[in-house]
Amino acid sequence: xxxxxxxxxxxxxxxxxxxxxxxxxxxxxxxxxxxxxxxxxxxxxxxxxxxxxxxxxxxxxxxxxxxxxxxxxxxxxxxxxxxxxxxxxxxxxxxxxxxxxxxxxxxxxxxxxxxxxxxxxxxxxxxxxxxxxxxxxxxxxxxxxxxxxxxxxxxxxxxxxxxxxxxxxxxxxxxxxxxxxxxxxxxxxxxxxxxxxxxxxxxxxxxxxxxxxxxxxxxxxxxxxxxxxxxxxxxxxxxxxxxxxxxxxxxxxxxxxxxxxxxxxxxxxxxxxxxxxxxxxxxxxxxxxxxxxxxxxxxxxxxxxxxxxxxxxxxxxxxxxxxxx
Amino acid sequence: xxxxxxxxxxxxxxxxxxxxxxxxxxxxxxxxxxxxxxxxxxxxxxxxxxxxxxxxxxxxxxxxxxxxxxxxxxxxxxxxxxxxxxxxxxxxxxxxxxxxxxxxxxxxxxxxxxxxxxxxxxxxxxxxxxxxxxxxxxxxxxxxxxxxxxxxxxxxxxxxxxxxxxxxxxxxxxxxxxxxxxxxxxxxxxxxxxxxxxxxxxxxxxxxxxxxxxxxxxxxxxxxxxxxxxxxxxxxxxxxxxxxxxxxxxxxxxxxxxxxxxxxxxxxxxxxxxxxxxxxxxxxxxxxxxxxxxxxxxxxxxxxxxxxxxxxxxxxxxxxxxxxxxxxxxxxxxxxxxxxxxxxxxxxxxxxxxxxxxxxxxxxxxxxxxxxxxxxxxxxxxxxxxxxxxxxxxxxxxxxxxxxxxxxxxxxxxxxxxxxxxxxxxxxxxxxxxxxxxxxxxxxxxxxxxxxxxxxxxxxxxxxxxxxxxxxxxxxxxxxxxxxxxxxxxxxxxxxxxxxxxx
Numbered sequence: 001x002x003x004x005x006x007x008x009x010x011x012x013x014x015x016x017x018x019x020x021x022x023x024x025x026x027x028x029x030x031x032x033x034x035x036x037x038x039x040x041x042x043x044x045x046x047x048x049x050x051x052x053x054x055x056x057x058x059x060x061x062x063x064x065x066x067x068x069x070x071x072x073x074x075x076x077x078x079x080x081x082x083x084x085x086x087x088x089x090x091x092x093x094x095x096x097x098x099x100x101x102x103x104x105x106x107x108x109x110x111x112x113x114x115x116x117x118x119x120x121x122x123x124x125x126x127x128x129x130x131x132x133x134x135x136x137x138x139x140x141x142x143x144x145x146x147x148x149x150x151x152x153x154x155x156x157x158x159x160x161x162x163x164x165x166x167x168x169x170x171x172x173x174x175x176x177x178x179x180x181x182x183x184x185x186x187x188x189x190x191x192x193x194x195x196x197x198x199x200x201x202x203x204x205x206x207x208x209x210x211x212x213x214x215x216x217x218x219x220x221x222x223x224x225x226x227x228x229x230x231x232x233x234x235x236x237x238x239x240x241x242x243x244x245x246x247x248x249x250x251x252x253x254x255x256x257x258x259x260x261x262x263x264x265x266x267x268x269x270x271x272x273x274x275x276x277x278x279x280x281x282x283x284x285x286x287x288x289x290x291x292x293x294x295x296x297x298x299x300x301x302x303x304x305x306x307x308x309x310x311x312x313x314x315x316x317x318x319x320x321x322x323x324x325x
Numbered sequence: 326x327x328x329x330x331x332x333x334x335x336x337x338x339x340x341x342x343x344x345x346x347x348x349x350x351x352x353x354x355x356x357x358x359x360x361x362x363x364x365x366x367x368x369x370x371x372x373x374x375x376x377x378x379x380x381x382x383x384x385x386x387x388x389x390x391x392x393x394x395x396x397x398x399x400x401x402x403x404x405x406x407x408x409x410x411x412x413x414x415x416x417x418x419x420x421x422x423x424x425x426x427x428x429x430x431x432x433x434x435x436x437x438x439x440x441x442x443x444x445x446x447x448x449x450x451x452x453x454x455x456x457x458x459x460x461x462x463x464x465x466x467x468x469x470x471x472x473x474x475x476x477x478x479x480x481x482x483x484x485x486x487x488x489x490x491x492x493x494x495x496x497x498x499x500x501x502x503x504x505x506x507x508x509x510x511x512x513x514x515x516x517x518x519x520x521x522x523x524x525x526x527x528x529x530x531x532x533x534x535x536x537x538x539x540x541x542x543x544x545x546x547x548x549x550x551x552x553x554x555x556x557x558x559x560x561x562x563x564x565x566x567x568x569x570x571x572x573x574x575x576x577x578x579x580x581x582x583x584x585x586x587x588x589x590x591x592x593x594x595x596x597x598x599x600x601x602x603x604x605x606x607x608x609x610x611x612x613x614x615x616x617x618x619x620x621x622x623x624x625x626x627x628x629x630x631x632x633x634x635x636x637x638x639x640x641x642x643x644x645x646x647x648x649x650x651x652x653x654x655x656x657x658x659x660x661x662x663x664x665x666x667x668x669x670x671x672x673x674x675x676x677x678x679x680x681x682x683x684x685x686x687x688x689x690x691x692x693x694x695x696x697x698x699x700x701x702x703x704x705x706x707x708x709x710x711x712x713x714x715x716x717x718x719x720x721x722x723x724x725x726x727x728x729x730x731x732x733x734x735x736x737x738x739x740x741x742x743x744x745x746x747x748x749x750x751x752x753x754x755x756x757x758x759x760x761x762x763x764x765x766x767x768x769x770x771x772x773x774x775x776x777x778x779x780x781x782x783x784x785x786x787x788x789x790x791x792x793x794x795x796x797x798x799x800x801x802x803x804x805x806x807x808x809x810x811x812x813x814x815x816x817x818x819x820x821x822x823x824x825x826x827x828x
Contacts, residue, residue: 041367041371041652042367042368042370042371042372042374042656044655044659047371048659048663051374051375055375068733069371069732069733070732070733070734071527071732072523072524072526072527072732072734073509073523073524073526073527074509074526076523076526077523077524077526077732077734080523106514107509107514107516107526108516108521109523110523153783156780156781161511161514162511162512162513162514163514182780182781182783183780184777184780184781185511185512185777186777187511188655190648190649190650190655190658191593193646193648194464194465194642194646194648194650195468195469197465197646197648198464198465198466198467198468199465199468200468200469200781201781209662210647210648212667212669213667213668213669213670213671213672214646214647214669214670216669216671217669217670217671219670286663289662289663289665290662322514
């Protein structure tokens with residue numbers, strides 16, 4: 001038994017000392033692994049695409065990119081961690097819209113958008129979708145709008161949480177058109193789908209992949225996508241653009257960001273590497289399978305995208321009474 | 326007949342040498358993550374997921390599912406040996422399991438929980454195979470109103486759990502419900518009782534609380550009598566269950582299986598609820614209810630069987646509807662999607678190999694698990710030979726590492742320490758902490774289900790009696806209360822239920 005304890009101690013000590021080794025030599029950036037914070041639990045869309053991206057970016061950079069999950073508080077824990085690290089480019093984060101453009105409006109978080117530097121937008125173009133049961137009276141997007149307006153406060157739509165992406169994307173369209181629906185928050189698309197199929201809520205609100213199979217099986221009919229363009233997966237479904245609301249469109253996007261103060265030369269290296277990784281074959285095939293479009297934008301383009309959505313969400317959230325300001 | 330042919334095809338896939346190999350890897354890894362506190366099936370799946378990208382879809386899903394149900398086996402080990410629940414479904418096992426270990430009967434406790442797990446797991450695969458489409462329809466009828474009604478039943482039954490007096494048990498339940506309100510309110514997005522801290526925004530970490538209240542407090546309590554603690558020397562005889570053990574646990578295993586399969590239709594929480602429903606039932610039916618909490622083998626056999634009997638049901642929404650009902654199955658879903666298999670109503674027809682291969686592999690996997698676990702019992706029990714002076718720091722180190730791995734947050738280590746001290750004082754004052762922990766798990770879900778129901782009905786309370794499945798659960802509730810009242814009127818008042826009827 002003593003032997004086992006001794007072995008445990010040896011293993012423990014060696015792990016400890018390995019982690020304590022510090023890299024002091026100055027060499028070309030990056031000369032050691034890069035940590036990529038993913039502010040969600042493992043297994044979700046952001047985590048899965050992030051892991052694929054990390055794999056490809058590691059090959060481009062010649063250094064491993066390691067995914068570290070820092071979940072919690074709608075992604076804001078991971079973001080706060082990012083703003084507290086040394087801005088040397090060795091700690092970055094991979095996030096979706098919400099922690100950048102929604103959460104700072106609704107919660108008291110210890111970070112501002114200006115504390116972060118957008119590096120590159122990795123995915124985009126992914127719509128959120130609203131679907132109804134096949135026997136729902138409205139067939140097209142416009143009929144849907146008219147029917148809801150004629151029946152205010154009658155219908156419920158499931159979404160992924162109050163003040164979260166689906167609700168905001170929906171309300172951006174519903175509010176200006178004067179549509180009044182009751183939002184029922186669930187713990188994610190799966191739970192929303194279950195309650196929609198079981199008839200507990202009238203409308204499914206969420207991403208496309210979970211419901212696609214049920215549309216094909218004739219159990220659901222999709223009526224509105226939140227993007228300006230129609231979705232290639234469901235070409236018959238009206239888009240925000242069809243309703244004349246292209247400027248109110250929302251798409252799900254994900255991208256790589258770093259802490260403010262990141263030196264310009266390192267930012268350039270990282271932008272180039274992650275944009276290249278975004279278009280690596282292993283990443284693009286995977287993204288296409290999920291119905292997401294690889295982007296790989298410049299830092300400035302990504303910044304503009306974040307700031308415009310951030311500004312648009314401010315007024316929506318005020319209208320919903322969810323803004324903390 | 327179709328089922329038999331399909332199953333035969335499934336076995337021909339699952340019995341391919343490589344698939345058996347991946348099944349073994351899966352269940353072995355599942356057992357390990359189940360044994361290690363903090364590292365649950367979720368993290369275990371996420372860690373091995375990248376490995377499956379290059380496998381064929383059948384092998385990938387067989388291995389990943391193995392991790393999922395394998396973790397249910399491992400969870401009981403630390404509960405029994407060191408009173409640390411490996412995961413939420415093993416909280417109940419701590420109560421009698423660890424008492425058995427203290428009496429030198431860790432062997433029988435581990436053996437019975439492995440055999441019970443195997444039986445419950447196998448029956449639940451049988452249920453999955455025979456009734457999957459039917460059960461999936463049934464699951465869809467369970468909306469927020471029915472979930473709420475079920476959890477009220479669970480809450481009432483929780484009064485029977487725990488070894489302290491009824492008043493103390495209910496005090497703990499109320500305290501747990503209150504602690505459960507901490508964090509972001511999902512219905513309004515408002516942060517409650519967080520005092521500006523982001524760390525408790527998602528509620529108080531369950532792992533930190535479980536490790537603190539159970540593991541750390543146990544060590545603190547033992548420090549007082551450390552001089553008297555002698556390592557238990559297990560003999561071969563003490564490893565194997567006696568005939569009486571088998572006789573006592575067999576009915577509990579049977580009932581646990583039924584409970585697990587029944588409650589399985591409310592996936593997401595059933596693996597926890599089924600454990601204390603089983604415990605409460607065993608205690609009620611026992612001729613020696615007062616001995617529960619001092620190491621009754623039924624208190625281990627029932628709940629451990631019940632939580633494994635829910636694993637098959639948890640797979641039903643995933644396989645039949647493409648809906649992940651719990652976080653662990655969400656990872657299985659993404660694994661399917663990576664391989665270009667579109668989960669949803671067409672899965673069984675479009676990819677029969679995946680569906681039936683998985684079913685067959687679950688029979689095999691459960692068998693491998695029991696074969697794997699029985700010899701391990703001897704090894705695990707030997708842990709108790711370690712002098713307490715070494716064992717206690719080892720447990721603390723494992724707990725600290727475990728709690729840190731969940732969210733990579735040092736803050737939660739502090740939280741664990743605080744709950745350790747709290748647990749120490751509570752247990753000093755003869756409060757059982759199990760109901761507290763279970764109430765925290767139920768607390769925010771019961772509230773959410775209630776408020777979701779009322780949002781759907783626009784404030785109309787009749788929604789709770791309009792849904793058939795909700796009415797079923799409410800009837801169960803009425804029956805339980807009536808039985809209690811009847812027992813009370815007839816004078817069969819049991820010590821543990823003095824105040825229970827008032828609810």
